[in-house]
Amino acid sequence: MSKTGAELRSAFLSYFERNGHKILPSASLVPGNDPTLLFTNAGMVQFKEVFLDLAATQWKRATTAQRCLRVSGKHNDLENVGYTARHHTLFEMLGNFSFGDYFKKDAIHFAWEFLTREIGLDGKRMTASVFREDDEAYDIWHKTMGLPASQIVRFDEKDNFWAMGPTGPCGPCSEIIYDQGEGTGCGRPGCAVGCDCDRFLEIWNLVFMQFNQDESGTKAPLPRPSIDTGMGLERLAAVVQGVPSNYDTDLFRPILSEISRLCGKRYGSGPELDAPMRVIADHARAVAFLIADGVMPSNEGRGYVLRRVMRRALRHGKKLGFEGPFLHKVAGSVVREFSPAYPELTNSASFIDTVAFQEERRFLETLDAGLRMVEDEFARMKGAGAGVFPGGAAFKLYDTYGFPVDLTADLCRERGVTLDAAGFEAEMEKQRAQSRVSWKGGEIGAHDPVASELARSGAGSVFVGYERQEADARIEALFLAGVRVASADRGEEVDVVTDQTPFYGESGGQVGDTGTISGDGFSLQVTDTRRPSPEIVIHRAKVVEGAVREGRIAHLSVDGGKRRVTQGNHTATHLLQAALRKVLGTHVKQAGSYVGPDKLRFDFSHFEGLSPEALASVEEAVNEAVFAARPVRWEQLPYEEAVAAGAMAFFGEKYADVVRMVTVEGVSKELCGGTHVRNTAEIGLFRLLSEGALAAGVRRIEAVTGLPAWRQLRQEAETLHGVARELKVGGAEVPERVRKLAAQIKTLEKALQEARRRSARDLVGEILAKAEERGGVRRVAAEVEPMDPAALRELADSVKGKLGSGLLLLGAREGERCHLVAGVTSDLTSKYSASEIVKKAAAAVGGGGGGRKDMAQAGGPAVEKLPDALATLSGW
């Protein structure tokens, strides 16, 4: 019988495989197909298009163990995680799916058979719930499966009806509920199936996708009803292993042991330590999987969720006595535990470690200061008898110390204090408004009046520039400073929209084309082209001849030379991404790019600087692909097919159902809307310009191709030749010659220092020779060669060291000022003070100063009075 989490996971998948299901891998936590969804939160997410009938699938039945993340919603407040038995951020959902194949009867049969036969749960302890009106499901449970009526309950829409959204697929559900036994629940007299205490656990939800709901709320039966089920692995493991909480299963125990080992405290010794340990165990799982899926800590979107989760774990680490970074080590144990089931974790192990470590270090720098501020605020509130933590303070914690607001809420909850969440939101909104004002905005997007006007009127243009650089088109609209006009005259700068265009509008990092638009009696110079939405291309152009009118036919011609280099650079970024992934690892993902005629820039996720060797390998790999003259193809195909073919999709980018895939034969496949060369040989040559950090975890590479790359190489060679000429050696001997010169300089510097020390010793001797004795005290007063105060002080130190016992006053001129240093040997400091001596002397040169009793310094502008100043020493 299967007991461990890993055994349960594989028992589930293999049971459904035996029953005709295809085992598919878990999809990424970052949904590739749904930009509105922050994280994959259920097994069905990767099949959404299939259920919506938007995409075909090769499989009629599938089964998965899907990693899921939930951080918001009424039952998944981050605050609860760690304090309850079953709240998690990351969890695994076991599911079986029928895409228009089997329906209720088989779904129920499979579920029951798996639970009772495969893993041996006691059928008498289980209750099935069905939707109030779903007699069909009731009858299957009762008549076909033989479940007594006492073990079947009917619930209403709230519990047993599922819908994908306001419209679309929906249907009744049936849940399987397991009774943990008397003494495990709340013990209230009314405690029964449906009670939200811990006795009756819902372990499996079977969704019967039966209807399609339209805008009016009418439900029409689906022609091919489908099945979607979900069962939390952690919960199942807890039931099978007979333990009171998910944290007591073997899915969590090894992680808790690691935490325990690291902090030297035992798990199970009491809630004060257990809760933080559970928080850390849960959050470390989320951290490992999120980073493996390419999410980096940041201040917005998914990255902010990762940051919040990490910071909450670090704060709880304080309760366990952790002082330095530790979470990356716990995440390491997650990698070890879950790699067999999730191989992507192994590939990203060191990346997870570095990203987590860096983020930890950054936050720990301010954590203590932030916690102190919280304590101060609590103390202030207590003094004032206040019960609400001010929103302004929460905002300051967020803004200055990086405390996510739910971290502050956590702290408040522990103190039984309410947080003024509305006040915090108001401060946040103020800041957002400010940043909106300070952002002047480009011409693209909502700030583009031309684009908005075109979108409203439904006008659009067809881009034909993948295949050609010339086209005839009708001028659809003209805009002068954002205002629609019927015509424009010579000298005016207008935005021109045509029904079709070969001009590539700036998007996806590639710059807009330039060129000419001309017709009968007019000519325009296109200086830029933008593409604020796929359907709208706007040319920015200057009328250089005649007048242009709406409705005229024009000939559009792209500047071919510029486009050619730009295309070479674009294809080169694809080669570069492939090379980086080959050399550095598959965690490398595009974070941004610029592709212009002058150069290319590629930003990507990676944590450390590239070694010279890695850079050389990357450059070589790109050039290999260039010299191999590989054909470049592009095609339109359904998104699912492109991803199945292994195309790199840029996460966070919204993709249409039909996408454009650019393939460099044998090297790369990317979803991309840009223009490309037909063959990599057209790139000519690839040369890296620079590599550096752009932001935490993001690197930037700049490079050139073609003629500019050759010019770059030639310039580098010329520089080297120039150096060789200066050194009077051949180019190949330059390094050796430079090494020799450097060694020579070192020797000379040493000799020079030695000479300086010698002459300083001589100087000290000269000064000491001026010593006079009066009343049993030796005094030395001397003017020395011009030097700065630091050098004078150093000299005075040496003189004092040699003086043995006595008083010292040195003066030096430096330009318009003179400097003075006084010294008193330690045996005389009870009688004389260097500070007093120097003050008196400084008065003579019209300045001031001071210091300690044994050494003091001063300065003054009356340079010519320096001898008088030095003479004051004899007065002591």
Ligand SMILES: [Zn+2]
């Ligand atoms: Zn109860």
Ligand SMILES: [Zn+2]
């Ligand atoms: Zn591209």
